[in-house]
Amino acid sequence: MRDPRGFATKFYTEQGNYDIVGNNLPVFFIRDAIKFPDMVHAFKPSPIYNKQDPNRVFDFFSHIPEGTHMLTRVYSDFGIPANYRQMDGSSVHAFKWVNEAGEVSYVKYTWKTNQGVKNLTADEAAKVQAQDFQHATVDLYDNIKKGNFPSWDLFVQILKPEDLDKFDFNPLDVTKVWPESIAPLTKVGKMTLNRVPDNFFEEVEQSAFAPANLVPGIEPSEDKLLQGRLFSYTDTQRHRIGGNFQQLPINAPKAAVNTYNQDGAFSNRHKTSDVNYQPSVAADALTDNAQYKYSVSKFTNVTTVQQKITKPNDFKQAGDFYRSLSETDKASLIKNLSGDLAAVKNKDVARKMVGYFYLADADYGTRLAKALNFSREEVEALFRK
Template identity: 45%
Template sequence: MTNNRLTTSWGAPVGDNQNSITAGDRGPTLLQDVHLLEKLAHFNRERVPERVVHAKGAGAHGYFEVTNDVSKYTKANFLSEVGKRTPLFIRFSTVAGELGSADTVRDPRGFAVKFYTEEGNYDIVGNNTPVFFIRDAIKFPDFIHTQKRDPQTHLKNPNAIWDFWSLSPEALHQVTILMSDRGIPATLRHMHGFGSHTFKWTNAEGDGVWIKYHFKTEQGVKNISPEVAAKIAGENPDYHTEDLFNAIEKGDFPAWKLYVQIMPLEDADTYRFDPFDVTKVWSQKDYPLIEVGRMVLDRNPENYFAEVEQATFSPGTLVPGVDVSPDKMLQGRLFAYHDAHRYRVGANHQALPINRARNEVKNYQRDGQMRFDDNGGKSVYYEPNSFGGPSETPEHKQAAFPVSGVADSVGYDHNDHYTQAGDLYRLMNEEQRAHLVSNIVGAMKPVERDDIKLRQIQHFYKADPEYGTRIAEGLGLAVPESVK
């Protein structure tokens, strides 16, 4: 017979899990009921701090299979040969909402993939959009503050949202995507994913290229209207989470094709947009999509907290063959993501089963809260040393790149924030444009100050005169003469 007896956290059998120890039938509860105290104390500590952003999420396990030889571009081991499979875990999320918020809000979706490669873990941490609202990490805390709750009313604040966007014209491209039909995916399975930033691939010979990641859903892109989204949010706020779980559970495994755009290093100096500006895309006419492989999700988590909530991702979780770019937003994320996990989950978050590398980890990092392995045992605990401890392998250094200039607080050289947003608007058919205008007008009507509305209308007008005029008319305002 299987031993299935209930125990305390220290392994002792529990004799009564239904009744507290009291002084007589009606007497007060006794402090000596250590099982009760342990249960209550642990219950009080069951919630780790939720993520500041991307708090609401769903995840799944799967695999990545290489379908095209890209070894001439990168020495990354998991991309080394056609047919090679690498296990992975993915977490989808909304950005601004809290842990209990609705899945079907208008918001970008986080798209974070952890590859458990033979050379360590590799994370691609992006969104379901190819661009972002800002392009320098120094603006990120302020931007997220505008998406969160007002410190006085504890309500979402349209004044803050549109004031910030109107003062940050680089946001226009992403705002246009967010307010379009793509702003509310039908399910997590029916949306694309992007690495968003520019990264660098380096091959075995040390030659490099700039790249961008594109995950294309094999289920097709499907979106839902604001009216349907609001109805679902009221009836089933966990709709996307449930849909993903049920699809995998019944064997309808979601899949995405991974492609990259590849830019020669020297093109970065002459391309018509700054290729490191995350508010811009590279034209696929200039740099076509090249197939890399296929991602399939085929297994649900066994425990949400242990796997989805404790999963930690960072664009700084890199492997040999993948390097970073001068993208100012990416540079900030390299610090901020790891640091957020050290605060939220703990200094040893990388050792948790969901985050632990499948290959052996050898380093001199010791101690810290919740260290649950052998903590390096009795091995040498510093480096350099004369006792055969692990040492660096110079061939795995990140690729060198030249730098120049004066240390200063500087922006990007390119400040055309309107061409790509206007191009996107002109690509839309009339129905899509009408939806976009309606969504923006509805979102801006609660803004209390006309000067904020007019400032934002000017951005829309500069992207496309029709775009700005229709927004202005919907708000009962006129496009300022100064911008015409």
């Protein structure tokens, strides 16, 4: 499948679980959570004829210029990683690190594979898939099983709050990367996958990752997509797995859970105290608050608002990425993208898309227009309307 691959990690820390629920690609299709259901509907099979269809996908994206960067990455060969071992991972969003003094740093995470990045061209993928449609899972399982443990180095990029407004894009916009020229990568750790699950259902199917699983000192940023993700995952998991899914061994923190809440469906906490609230005259219930360190992060130049962001700069980084590709990779991208755009029946929808890619990079747009037999005038006319 040409699609982003999930890259979710759970840290069982001494202060509870911290999840980084990311993807292999470092940006996303939309920047506002409110459009996520619409985006998913456009990607999913038609409600009438039950088939995924580029007509539906590009109808949606012809109205969403911010998707240009992510679509360029997805339609490049990075859209089909050769397997799960040979791809990088990214938090995509920025988070906030808050130190003891209450000082805030914005941070993005990148996982870099130590196996080397490897992607498949569409033709290679067709051959591999024809042999075994589960090849990526088999590759990961077999390599770990035989002791060839894959590993990733974890890097962070850091920006200070006072620097957020210094760029020609908004660093909390999820359709943007932070170029290393403005935020260098610093290595902070390494992850090695050194065992396979004993029981796939218990340890994978029932596992629940959520961007809201945070520990003190780490907070969500004001990124508008992340704000929506904060509640969506736990909502889904209560429905998908059931109430108290956090008590399942794979999801439960290794650290003690100090809460006076109890019961509910599937609860197995076996509380015996009459005090299921806090504060209380009960000695431990009075002292608990003192142990929890609330972080107080102040921000002055960013706010959580419903209106659109300033500095959308929808096309520049898409162009930067296009120009960073080798000629072979560019040719693959043009072939993959023009192949799907050619299937779009409403030619003005396809032309609008070509216009967006043109705005990213003139060579990129020109080559797509040529592959699709569109004239420059036809494309330009749509942008004059």
